[in-house]
Amino acid sequence: xxxxxxxxxxxxxxxxxxxxxxxxxxxxxxxxxxxxxxxxxxxxxxxxxxxxxxxxxxxxxxxxxxxxxxxxxxxxxxxxxxxxxxxxxxxxxxxxxxxxxxxxxxxxxxxxxxxxxxxxxxxxxxxxxxxxxxxxxxxxxxxxxxxxxxxxxxxxxxxxxxxxxxxxxxxxxxxxxxxxxxxxxxxxxxxxxxxxxxxxxxxxxxxxxxxxxxxxxxxxxxxxxxxxxxxxxxxxxxxxxxxxxxxxxxxxxxxxxxxxxxxxxxxxxxxxxxxxxxxxxxxxxxxxxxxxxxxxxx
Amino acid sequence: xxxxxxxxxxxxxxxxxxxxxxxxxxxxxxxxxxxxxxxxxxxxxxxxxxxxxxxxxxxxxxxxxxxxxxxxxxxxxxxxxxxxxxxxxxxxxxxxxxxxxxxxxxxxxxxxxxxxxxxxxxxxxxxxxxxxxxxxxxxxxxxxxxxxxxxxxxxxxxxxxxxxxxxxxxxxxxxxxxxxxxxxxxxxxxxxxxxxxxxxxxxxxxxxxxxxxxxxxxxxxxxxxxxxxxxxxxxxxxxxxxxxxxxxxxxxxxxxxxxxxxxxxxxxxxxxxxxxxxxxxxxxxxxxxxxxxxxxxxxxxxxxxxxxxxxxxxxxxxxxxxxxxxxxxxxxxxxxxxxxxxxxxxxxxxxxxxxxxxxxxxxxxxxxxxxxxxxxxxxxxxxxxxxxxxxxxxxxxxxxxxxxxxxxxxxxxxxxxxxxxxxxxxxxxxx
Numbered sequence: 001x002x003x004x005x006x007x008x009x010x011x012x013x014x015x016x017x018x019x020x021x022x023x024x025x026x027x028x029x030x031x032x033x034x035x036x037x038x039x040x041x042x043x044x045x046x047x048x049x050x051x052x053x054x055x056x057x058x059x060x061x062x063x064x065x066x067x068x069x070x071x072x073x074x075x076x077x078x079x080x081x082x083x084x085x086x087x088x089x090x091x092x093x094x095x096x097x098x099x100x101x102x103x104x105x106x107x108x109x110x111x112x113x114x115x116x117x118x119x120x121x122x123x124x125x126x127x128x129x130x131x132x133x134x135x136x137x138x139x140x141x142x143x144x145x146x147x148x149x150x151x152x153x154x155x156x157x158x159x160x161x162x163x164x165x166x167x168x169x170x171x172x173x174x175x176x177x178x179x180x181x182x183x184x185x186x187x188x189x190x191x192x193x194x195x196x197x198x199x200x201x202x203x204x205x206x207x208x209x210x211x212x213x214x215x216x217x218x219x220x221x222x223x224x225x226x227x228x229x230x231x232x233x234x235x236x237x238x239x240x241x242x243x244x245x246x247x248x249x250x251x252x253x254x255x256x257x258x259x260x261x262x263x264x265x266x267x268x269x270x271x272x273x274x275x276x277x278x279x280x281x282x283x284x285x286x287x288x289x290x291x292x293x294x295x296x297x298x
Numbered sequence: 299x300x301x302x303x304x305x306x307x308x309x310x311x312x313x314x315x316x317x318x319x320x321x322x323x324x325x326x327x328x329x330x331x332x333x334x335x336x337x338x339x340x341x342x343x344x345x346x347x348x349x350x351x352x353x354x355x356x357x358x359x360x361x362x363x364x365x366x367x368x369x370x371x372x373x374x375x376x377x378x379x380x381x382x383x384x385x386x387x388x389x390x391x392x393x394x395x396x397x398x399x400x401x402x403x404x405x406x407x408x409x410x411x412x413x414x415x416x417x418x419x420x421x422x423x424x425x426x427x428x429x430x431x432x433x434x435x436x437x438x439x440x441x442x443x444x445x446x447x448x449x450x451x452x453x454x455x456x457x458x459x460x461x462x463x464x465x466x467x468x469x470x471x472x473x474x475x476x477x478x479x480x481x482x483x484x485x486x487x488x489x490x491x492x493x494x495x496x497x498x499x500x501x502x503x504x505x506x507x508x509x510x511x512x513x514x515x516x517x518x519x520x521x522x523x524x525x526x527x528x529x530x531x532x533x534x535x536x537x538x539x540x541x542x543x544x545x546x547x548x549x550x551x552x553x554x555x556x557x558x559x560x561x562x563x564x565x566x567x568x569x570x571x572x573x574x575x576x577x578x579x580x581x582x583x584x585x586x587x588x589x590x591x592x593x594x595x596x597x598x599x600x601x602x603x604x605x606x607x608x609x610x611x612x613x614x615x616x617x618x619x620x621x622x623x624x625x626x627x628x629x630x631x632x633x634x635x636x637x638x639x640x641x642x643x644x645x646x647x648x649x650x651x652x653x654x655x656x657x658x659x660x661x662x663x664x665x666x667x668x669x670x671x672x673x674x675x676x677x678x679x680x681x682x683x684x685x686x687x688x689x690x691x692x693x694x695x696x697x698x699x700x701x702x703x704x705x706x707x708x709x710x711x712x713x714x715x716x717x718x719x720x721x722x723x724x725x726x727x728x729x
Contacts, residue, residue, distance in 0.1 A: 041726075041729075043398070044376055044377070044380045045376070045379060045380060045398055045399065045402045045404060046379075046380075046402040046403070046404065048402075049402070126551075126553065127556075130548065130552055130556055131546075131547040131548040131552075132480065132483075132546055132547055132548070132552075132556070132560055132565065133556055133559060133560060133563075153547065153548050155548065155551035156548045156549070156550040156551045156704045157704070157706075158701075158704070158706045161551070240551075241551060242487060242488065242489075242696075242697075242700075243697070244487070244550070244551070244697055244700045244701065244704070245550050245551065245700050245703075245704035245706050246697065246698075246700070246701035246706040246707060247697065248706070258693065259689075261373045261377070262373055262688055262692055262693065263687075263689035263692070263693050264376070264395075264687075264688050264689070265689065
């Protein structure tokens with residue numbers, strides 16, 4: 001019996017057409033356009049000045065030390081985001097499933113950072129961490145934790161500033177990981193926990209031998225989400241440090257922005273953006289494969 | 299069925315006609331778009347005042363105003379031009395790009411307008427708006443100078459008076475530091491506040507002419523270099539100040555506003571910035587005064603009276619505006635002496651550049667000093683960040699200033715890096 005192939009203009013394709021159209025217009029077309037821009041030299045004033053230069057922008061990237069630094073910083077963000085966000089998200093999700101009286105309230109509270117604008121978060125933390133005017137230093141000194149009061153000064157250090165931004169980004173994003181894990185935890189059959197209890201399992205053992213193994217299916221989703229979000233990070237470094245000091249917190253997105261928008265190097269900035277996308281795709285592919293996504297669980 | 303279709307058609311036609319009528323009724327008004335960066339309260343009020351005057355004289359015209367953030371404003375305007383939908387009138391604080399707009403035919407030639415109204419400006423100011431024989435923009439408001447502003451009460455408490463030279467200034471800074479104050483509150487995350495201090499030292503070590511030579515350098519193999527002793531020495535002066543603890547803690551990563559709040563909060567006596575200080579919202583009882591950045595004994599600048607005097611903001615008109623005549627009329631209203639007097643002199647406390655807008659008898663001490671400086675200097679120089687190619691001025695210079703204030707690079711490294719970036723950029727522009 002030959003398989004019937006649904007014609008394009010039948011139900012299923014009609015229903016996905018609007019979303020596909022939006023995707024093509026707002027994702028594919030700009031992406032193709034960016035690739036085109038990466039092959040030109042243009043200051044961004046008038047289309048008459050566009051000059052095709054082939055792969056020259058990509059050759060220039062090879063000798064741009066700030067580009068490689070920004071790539072390294074982006075990868076550090078990814079590694080730290082995955083480790084920090086997913087681990088914290090998992091721990092908080094497991095704790096919140098312990099039938100606390102204010103569990104629902106806490107679930108909502110921990111998710112709040114994820115719905116606040118990153119610009120507001122950046123400005124707020126910049127004020128909090130200001131060594132002279134910020135409240136954090138004062139609070140730490142008041143409670144006798146003076147040795148931790150240098151956190152604001154870390155932002156002025158090329159090597160340490162990135163860790164402050166990672167903490168802030170982690171605080172912002174762990175709610176998403178928590179949300180993903182909680183949604184899976186809710187689906188676990190309670191009888192499994194009852195059976196474990198009958199066998200004498202402690203709360204810790206229930207988490208270790210029941211909850212965590214059953215979360216393996218959604219862990220790749222949380223990791224992928226955190227990694228992709230970190231790879232394209234822009235707002236927090238831009239608002240808080242502008243990529244400084246001395247490019248210590250420069251990431252691919254901020255460097256692309258600087259060249260493409262501020263320095264009138266539209267082609268070069270586009271080339272950086274294209275490499276950001278390529279690295280993101282490679283990273284996504286590795287995560288996909290490494291975590292066994294797409295494979296059947298049978 | 300046919301009757302029903304007929305009813306639907308009639309109703310639809312009526313709705314469309316109604317909407318068209320309403321639209322055309324609402325659209326009887328002509329709209330001019332103005333994008334500017336006057337975002338502090340007094341500056342906003344000043345612009346609103348000018349808009350009010352214009353709309354009163356031209357009741358059929360409405361000005362829609364967009365207030366842009368300072369750091370991103372020029373990028374926003376450039377994107378609008380590139381996208382083909384620029385505002386009718388826009389503020390430009392980036393003279394380098396302003397010239398490019400005109401060269402590409404994106405902004406209007408205002409030469410004819412200047413023939414009629416150009417005499418409202420002093421010759422020096424007029425010539426600053428001239429490029430290759432064409433007038434390309436109109437100065438918006440004020441003459442900008444840079445000074446050391448100080449908290450009068452704090453200085454008196456420290457038992458100090460205005461320093462006569464840099465050595466005395468450093469003694470004053472030490473005295474403030476010994477008292478537990480921040481000698482110079484500053485936040486230079488954006489780069490430009492620190493750059494202003496660097497340029498003060500450049501005035502001393504290389505002089506106005508050499509600063510301008512660097513700004514307008516077009517040949518990578520000619521002209522001054524960032525690694526020249528004078529440029530490196532200026533950076534060393536900044537670095538010494540940092541090492542001596544004269545700047546705010548974490549200055550490299552604080553915003554200009556944070557530094558301003560520190561100064562207004564009485565945490566430090568001196569605030570080194572531009573002539574927009576009089577437009578600040580001062581706390582009650584705060585008294586300030588100023589002096590020009592002191593000369594350094596033994597340096598070139600000690601024997602001269604060079605200083606920074608620049609026209610920051612200009613209004614340009616898009617060449618694709620649908621209402622060129624109205625835009626020119628708006629410029630005429632904007633540049634009237636009485637309008638400039640009310641808006642910029644009375645409301646914003648600036649010293650407007652239009653002749654007659656600031657009567658001598660009404661000038662404050664600071665404004666009189668600014669005028670004196672403009673008349674009796676030995677040489678003036680521009681703001682390096684605004685006049686050089688963006689990758690050099692807004693890019694490397696800002697970033698290296700922040701790094702210098704953070705102690706992340708040495709003065710020599712700054713010189714080498716700036717020279718490398720500047721030469722690369724000049725070569726790209728030559729291609």
